[in-house]
Amino acid sequence: MAVSARRGAPLTREEIYAAAWRLIDADGVEGLSMRKLAAELDVNPMSLYHHVENKTALMQEICLRVGTQLAPPPDDGLPWQDQIRALGDAYRELARRHPSLWRYVFNNPEVMSTRRGGMWDVLHRLLRLAGVPEEDVPRLAEILSSFVSGFIFSESTGGVRPDAWDDAVTLLIGGLEAYTGR
Amino acid sequence: MAVSARRGAPLTREEIYAAAWRLIDADGVEGLSMRKLAAELDVNPMSLYHHVENKTALMQEICLRVGTQLAPPPDDGLPWQDQIRALGDAYRELARRHPSLWRYVFNNPEVMSTRRGGMWDVLHRLLRLAGVPEEDVPRLAEILSSFVSGFIFSESTGGVRPDAWDDAVTLLIGGLEAYTGR
């Protein structure tokens, strides 16, 4: 038969993604190799290439899937300050659930170039709500996103104490209030 | 004689660091391998291990040297807002001079754990000058540092438009003013 000598059923893409994700969450992205992944699946390393183009394509697909898990909070009518905090919380929670994968995405942003979740639209809406002039919205969104990403990254490397998140968001909100003149 | 078959003089640590740094600035950290470095120096790959413990020790030493190049601006008596902007500029300029190495340090902060330049002390002084309560100074310094690092990192990956830096700093200064109640 054509299936693996060691397994009963043929490989599937889903199986591969799931196993890779498991390995990454356990050992970090740098702990993932095509050969280890194959071992985890009880399969010859070269079998993987029948289902996946190469390692970068594999990583890309996994990153797109983790991006899918980000559900930006809906507009609940609260003041923009509260909503921006909720958005930050949601983003940070996702990052903390998959620290290694999130670090990979942060280091390789081109991987998310196509689909980057509804987070961006929500942030733009909240900046408008805060009174940021339309022409400044995209630039400020990029700035805030880079700030928050930097903070989360530093949190994941221990460069920032664990209780700093609330103050960090407060600082950004204060900055926005100053920027728009209240 | 005991010197290389291909070179006239014996290797030195300095030579190795300089060549490695050159390779990194040219091809990025991921473009540096012990074998390429040896080729660059016209030497057998294994000769390097006589002068350098291993690749991580090599990277560590190079990072410490790049850290040395950061000269935080002296206290010129200007308002803290101006001084904090000058400090940010100095930090950002260093990062932009050696983008790949800086990204490596950001990703491997443990490398700088011992010696991390006078930047930290200057930032603490400026936060006190801004009126931040003493007990909050270290936490706020970490937050600001993570924000600015995130911004510079995003700049280096094209995640932020090139003219956003001034606004980014303005936002942080506004946030600090709000935090201390002016």
Place this chain on the structure above:
DNA sequence: ACCTGAACACCGTTCAAGT
């Protein structure tokens, strides 16, 4: 003292061959 070649344990990936 300093350098080197062979070797080991890893990578990602290609390609021809198996069922």
Place this chain on the structure above:
DNA sequence: ACCTGAACACCGTTCAAGT
């Protein structure tokens, strides 16, 4: 159609042997 073994071009690093 799906899987595999051998092979290639890379890594970092150890160790015994050379001068």
